[in-house]
Amino acid sequence: MEKSHNAGNFLFVIFWWIVQHVNIRWAHKLLYWGLRDGSFPSGHITDPELGLDMFGRHFPSPIGLGDGIDKRGNTLDQLMQMGYSFGTFGPYTLEKEMPPQEKYFFKKDQAIVVQCTGYRNPGLLKMLPWFVKRRYLPHFVGLDVVIPAENEENNIKQGRHFAYVDEFVLMAQRSAPYCDFITLDFSHPNSELCVLMVDASTILPIIRAVKETVNQAAPIHPPKVFVKIPLDLNMMEVPLVAQTLLSSGADGVVVAGPMSLAKNTRIRLQGAKEHQMSGMLIGKPTHEYANELIRRLYAVLQNKMPIIASGGIFDGASAFSHITAGATFIALDESSLIYEGPVVLHKIHKELSEILREKNFKSIVDAIGSDLQKDQQISSSSQPNGQAVSQSPQQASAPVIQQGTPVAGTGNTPPPQQL
Numbered sequence: 001m002e003k004s005h006n007a008g009n010f011l012f013v014i015f016w017w018i019v020q021h022v023n024i025r026w027a028h029k030l031l032y033w034g035l036r037d038g039s040f041p042s043g044h045i046t047d048p049e050l051g052l053d054m055f056g057r058h059f060p061s062p063i064g065l066g067d068g069i070d071k072r073g074n075t076l077d078q079l080m081q082m083g084y085s086f087g088t089f090g091p092y093t094l095e096k097e098m099p100p101q102e103k104y105f106f107k108k109d110q111a112i113v114v115q116c117t118g119y120r121n122p123g124l125l126k127m128l129p130w131f132v133k134r135r136y137l138p139h140f141v142g143l144d145v146v147i148p149a150e151n152e153e154n155n156i157k158q159g160r161h162f163a164y165v166d167e168f169v170l171m172a173q174r175s176a177p178y179c180d181f182i183t184l185d186f187s188h189p190n191s192e193l194c195v196l197m198v199d200a201s202t203i204l205p206i207i208r209a210v211k212e213t214v215n216q217a218a219p220i221h222p223p224k225v226f227v228k229i230p231l232d233l234n235m236m237e238v239p240l241v242a243q244t245l246l247s248s249g250a251d252g253v254v255v256a257g258p259m260s261l262a263k264n265t266r267i268r269l270q271g272a273k274e275h276q277m278s279g280m281l282i283g284k285p286t287h288e289y290a291n292e293l294i295r296r297l298y299a300v301l302q303n304k305m306p307i308i309a310s311g312g313i314f315d316g317a318s319a320f321s322h323i324t325a326g327a328t329f330i331a332l333d334e335s336s337l338i339y340e341g342p343v344v345l346h347k348i349h350k351e352l353s354e355i356l357r358e359k360n361f362k363s364i365v366d367a368i369g370s371d372l373q374k375d376q377q378i379s380s381s382s383q384p385n386g387q388a389v390s391q392s393p394q395q396a397s398a399p400v401i402q403q404g405t406p407v408a409g410t411g412n413t414p415p416p417q418q419l
Contacts, residue, residue, distance in 0.1 A: 017341070028338050035075040035342065047353045050364050054306060054328065055180075055224055055251070057140065059085040062323065062364055063348055066256055066310045066331035067091050067144035067183065067228075068282075071121045073130045080139040083345055088331065089127075090144035091185050094171055096123035097148050112283045112335050119146050119188070124171055131178040142181030142223065145171045146188060164193070164202065165209045172210045172225075176217035181224040183254055184210060187231070194230045198237045200244045203227075207248035224251035231259045231289050231311065235296060242300035253301070255293050256310035256331065257282045283335035287312025291325050298326025298369050314340055316351020326369040 019027045050061040064086035070076035076087045097119055124145065131143075147167055172182055184206065186193040196202045207227060214222045227250045229241060245253055258280035290311030297307055309327035312335075313319050319330045336344055352364070361367045 024338065031338060031341070032075055035078050047349060049353055049356050049362070050349060052328070052363075052365050059140070059329075061085050061349060061352075062327075062329045063319065063345055064088075064140075064308075064329060064331050066254075066333045067185070068334050069337065073127060073134070076141065077134065077137060077139060079342055080141070082342055083349075084332075086140040086142070086180075086329070086331075088142050088144050088183060089131075089179075090121065090183075091119050091146045091188075092121050092124040092127065092143060092171070093119050093146055093148045094124050094167060095148075096126060097121055112281070112338070119148060124175060128174060128178070131175065135178045140180045142179050142183060142226070143175050144183040144185050144228065145175075146185040147193065165206050168206050169209050169213045172213045173217050176214040176223055179223050181226055181251070182210065182214065183226040183228050185228045187228045187254075187256060188258075194232065197229055197233060197241055198244075200240075200247070203244055204248050207245075207250050211249050226250065226252040226254050226308065228254035228256055229293075231255070231257050231286055231293060233293060235292065238293065238296040239300050242297050246301065246304060250305065252306045252308055252328075253297065254308045254310070254331070255290055255297065255327070256308075257286045257290075257333065259286050259289065282311075282333050283339075284312040284314060287318055287321075291321055294322055294325040294327050295371065298372060301326075302369065302372075313348070314344065316348050316355055319348050319352060320355050320367070323364065323367050324370045326372070328368055 015030075019030055047061070052059055052062060060083070062085065064084050065076065065079060065088060067088040067090045069079070070087070070089055071092070073089065076089055080087050124143070145168065147164060168184060175182060186197055186203070188194060193202075207225065211225050214225060227245055227248070233241065242253075259282075260280055290309060294307055294309050301307065306328035307326055308329040308331050309322040309325075310331040310333050311322075313322065313330055313332055314336055322330055330348075332344070340347070356362075356364065356367065359367070361370075
């Protein structure tokens with residue numbers, strides 16, 4: 001394992017660690033101040049076991065950063081210098097949107113409830129000059145783009161998918177030359193698109209139009225197009241959504257929060273007040289929900305489309321469980337940085353390497369989706385006379401990688417999370 005390290009401001013890190021154990025809200029504010037100032041240590045940890053090749057380039061590890069961390073372009077590149085393999089700016093709407101200030105309620109067991117009715121951001125058009133300036137940096141970064149709520153109301157009146165296509169295409173056209181990937185965000189619990197994920201007649205035209213647009217706007221190096229799906233997705237509808245994604249030509253699928261507390265009544269937050277239960281949840285309680293969704297997606301997608309997973313990743317074990325469920329990449333969300341600090345990356349790298357050796361995996365690639373093959377072998381060995389479990393034509397035609405995770409056939413969701 002090769003290391004390169006910059007100690008940063010040691011006194012600031014100690015001060016932040018003390019504040020983090022006293023008042024997590026103050027630590028949240030200090031975190032971003034320290035990142036902008038370069039006070040946290042930076043460095044790269046390279047372990048060949050964690051490397052993988054995808055999208056025509058080599059990634060030193062599967063660990064990167066999801067959206068929601070940096071909307072103004074002042075922290076993500078500093079975080080990338082610590083060794084994260086990729087990062088996501090945003091989410092962005094086309095124009096500036098400033099709804100009432102976001103309210104954070106920090107709960108036990110590393111859970112955060114966020115209350116905000118819209119997408120608080122400076123707008124993609126305002127950020128474009130900054131993206132132009134940074135486009136030659138070596139970091140693999142992308143943009144998360146969304147449709148604001150007021151535009152969705154107009155879409156319903158005008159005929160849904162045509163209005164959605166126009167706005168997503170415009171954002172893709174403007175940003176394509178300056179990023180490595182664009183994530184079409186259909187995951188926000190307050191979004192109409194969150195409900196329409198199972199409607200192929202709405203989703204397919206959007207993805208295909210954006211794919212065509214990025215190829216025209218950046219013909220030499222067109223950005224990849226990812227689709228972000230909600231954790232609130234009905235598990236019985238996952239195969240349909242997966243087939244829609246395969247038909248669309250998307251380059252990857254992002255499984256990430258937040259989760260709506262109002263929709264997921266199985267989640268109970270200790271000490272939460274009634275008005276907080278209308279908010280959105282990120283953090284450790286979302287991990288099991290994300291894991292189940294990843295398993296069901298991977299059962300259909302397998303190695304035809306990479307899965308970028310987020311949700312409750314705080315250590316190597318939680319990252320490894322997403323990977324064995326079928327995720328190719330792991331995107332840490334804001335809760336990981338707030339509760340563990342930016343150097344959580346080094347902890348995850350170290351623990352992942354140890355787990356791979358303990359489980360006798362030669363590389364992280366061999367572990368991707370390993371649960372699926374394991375469960376298939378168990379099912380096969382349990383059949384009388386050694387007969388193998390019959391497969392559907394869809395499963396039989398799908399390419400088989402070294403390992404993977406089966407889909408539970410019951411449609412049951414994970415048990416309630418007590419915080």
